[in-house]
Amino acid sequence: MINLENPKKFQGLVDMTRQVSTEMFRPISRKYDRAEHTYPKELDTLRALLEGMNEGDPSGGVSASGGRSNKQQTGNVNGGNISTVLSVAEACWGDTSFVLTMPGQGLGNAAIAAVADDEQMARFGDKWASMAITEPHFGSDSAAVKTTAILDEETGEYVLNGTKIFVTSGERCDVVVVWASVDPSLGRAAIKSFIVPRDNPGLELVRLEHKLGIRGSDTAQFALVDCRIPKENLLGTPEVEVKKGFAGVMQTFDNTRPMVAAMAVGVAKASLERTFELLKEAGVEIDYDKPAHLQIGAAAELLRLESDYEAFRLLTLEAAWMADNRKPNSVNASMAKAKAGRGATEIALKCVELCGAAGYGEDELLEKWARDAKILDIFEGTQQIQLLIIARNLLGKSSAELK
Incomplete structure (x- = not known):
């Protein structure tokens, strides 16, 4: 049975x-929102700090990569996935874009953690890995991938050709x-995932996208040409x-979707707390x-919004807990x-609306959080796709039967 409180052993991490969010992320949040495509150099200091901490405790820092569950553990486990969602939520309370562009903590790291063998973990486990799925002709239908990877029997190499768009941290990462x-x-059964070094000459950066929110994080388009x-x-x-x-490659999302939900938890918490403060300053008391x-x-x-927040916070913790305890958590x-x-x-x-002019202006971060929040309802599978996955499971329908 899941305990609805945060595990005490992770309180120090939280x-x-x-x-970090209070003293580092919040003070520079507006700076990099305005300076889109500029790398937040302050994050290098944080990366060095986290690497030092993780030498003694692999779950000891802000992470966006998901966790590997230990097959040998028995009983109730609060492990890497729970620690990840807790730390990601607190980090996004500071700034979502910085979590997405954290050195060494890309979304591709979750794929590596979920699927890689020991040899691959040794080579790529400490690399900053982004994820390239979406292509110009499709968004949420991951089975529509047209990029090809053909094995050259003579050289023992795969040759990749295609175009990828909306690659988070694509310019800054080590591997894709x-x-x-x-x-x-x-x-769809033939769809696989491949680790491509960022400096591979066959991986060409086409452009960086200008975005509504998460401007501190770069979003790239790539062309793979005989890569x-x-x-x-x-x-x-x-x-x-x-x-x-292609259940194997889809397994990645069982780790990353709770993480994206945790990002939403952090943004919502920040918005609610600041709105509470501003309403109190205006003489509105919440009893x-x-x-x-x-x-x-x-x-x-505000009370209605807080109850909604609590519901999805608990859903997020449940999904992460299930992953830590090796329970199927896709739905x-x-x-x-x-x-x-x-x-x-x-x-x-709603928080922008409740705070009126204060919520809409750049003197507060509320308007930025409203812009940042929207992507969390879109990437890693839109809300509509999630509802389709849930419906298929509840009704016992296949993807061909229920579209």
């Missing part, structure tokens, strides 16, 4: 991350985890199992001992991501 098909005639990588850079098995589909309908409108609305991860992404967007926008 406190440390809040300190690329989704590609080893045989397009076999459909050659060793066959040992394939994540998972090279065999194509048609009956199994937690009195029913919402007996309080003034602004107080009642729970989708529930957490769908509820948190939608909820955080609504909360951030």
Whole structure:
């Protein structure tokens, strides 16, 4: 049974991350929101600090990479996934874009942690890995990948060709985890993930995107042109199992979707706390001992938003806890991501509304949080895709039966 309180052993981690958010992220948040595509050099100092801490405790720092569950552990486990969502939520209380551009903590690291073998972990476990899935002709339908990876038997290398868009931290990372098909005639079952070094001459940076929010994080488009990588850079098995589909590469999302939900938890928490402070300064008191309908409108609305926040915070912790305890969490991860992404967007926008001119101006970070929140309802699978995954599971339908 999941305990609804944060595990006490991670309280130090939560406190440390809040300190980082307060003293480092918040003070420079607006600076890099305005200076889009400029790398936040302050994060290098944080990376050095975290590397020093992680030498003694692998779960001891702000992380965006997800955790590996220990197969040998028994009983209730609060491990890497729980520590990740707790630290990510506190870090996004400071600034979401900095979490996405944290050196060594890209979304591709979750794919490596979930699928890589020991040899690959030794080579790439400490690299900053971004994730390249989306292509110009599709968004959430990951099975529509057209990028190819054809094995050259003579050299023992895969040759990748295709175009990838919306690659988070694509310019700054060390390696890119690329989704590609080893045989397009076999459909989605042939989709595999490959680790491509960022300096590979066949991986060409086309452009960096200008965005509504998370401007402190770069978002890149790449062209893969006869991009050659060793066959040992394939994540998972090279065999194509048609009956199994592409469940192997999709396993990555069971780790990353709770993490994105945790980002939403952090943004929502920041918005609620600041709105509470601003309403109090304006003379609006929230009485937690009195029913919402007996309080003034602004107080009642804030109470409603706080209850919604608590719901998706607990869903996020549940999905992460299930991953730590090796329980199938695909549906729970989708529930957490769908509820948190939608909820955080609504909360951030409502908080801007409740605070009026203060919420809309650049003197406060509320308007920035509202812009940052929207992406959390979109990437790693839109809310609509999450609801489709949940519906298929509840109704016992396949992807072909329920589209």
